[in-house]
Amino acid sequence: MSGVCSMDFIGSHILSIDQFERADIDHIFSVARMMEPYAHRHQVTKVLDGAILGNMFFEPSTRTRVSFGCAFNLLGGEVRETTGFENSALAKGESLYDTARVLSGYSDVIAMRHPASGSVAEFASASRVPVINGGDGANEHPTQALLDLYTIEKELKSSGRSLDGLRIGMIGDLKHGRTVHSLAKLLCCYKNINLQLVSPDALQMPGELVELLRSTGHQVTISDNLASSIAHVDIVYSTRIQEERFVSQQEADLYRGKFRLNQSVYTKHCEPNTVIMHPLPRDSRTEANELDSDLNENPNLAIFRQTDNGVVLRMALFALVLDVVNLVDKSAKPVNWYTGSRFQ
């Protein structure tokens, strides 16, 4: 472990990247590395046997919800969940305060997604157990940013590059995309970052985040030119037009398909070892197709390594918040079923 953590993880809510300093991130990543044998089915632990995760997703999700659940199961705990606002008592007018008081009586930790910015923090203020933000409106998605940075560190390490001095292009809906908001904040903990922010004028990164990046010494270029912005970067981080945040479908449609990355664009404009990332879901409909499926065989496409890393990162957060990091290896057993070769 490097540096001294500023954060006491035990019993804490994980709501925003604002909570972390670089030493805290290093600590989370070192615990995540410790979780890899368990996530990759080389070993089994039951360190959270008897514990319950309340997995409360009041907005659509595939990977965040399921990976939170898998991470908790892989530590030996059980998962209870609700999916969709309409299937919850919030649709009957119940307040976040009441919902939090109820659910925190049923669970030892809660992961939550909600369409309104600030709602997860409001919920956490009434919860009697730690709450982890799985995405609150267009505000933040801290666990996605952590798994993204964990992925970036791993991808760069294999070619001798590091997070300090990172060159990254963020592309797409930078106004509503909560993953890029959290990732931009996270990058402020590192040195000499060069960010190329590529979006239509109306979907630019919020001014306060650009100001934060510049005031912490990073170089930020704002552009609507994809080709020049991806020419000299280590990472191309593409995002979807967040159509659910627009007033109307027609307004969202104005921007769909504006910045398409496919193999031919990549070959023409990117350096040969540029890593391609996306928080997913990517919009694979013909009129959008921001990250073409013809990139699927490109070895620099890291999108499914990102999703795999989401499990270890979320296992690490559960272990830290519930104070079992030092017990995990003590409870380890070998796996005795077929595991295949998924994690290579």
Ligand code: CP
């Ligand atoms: N990246 C992400 O948040 O995906 P889901 O919406 O499927 O959870």
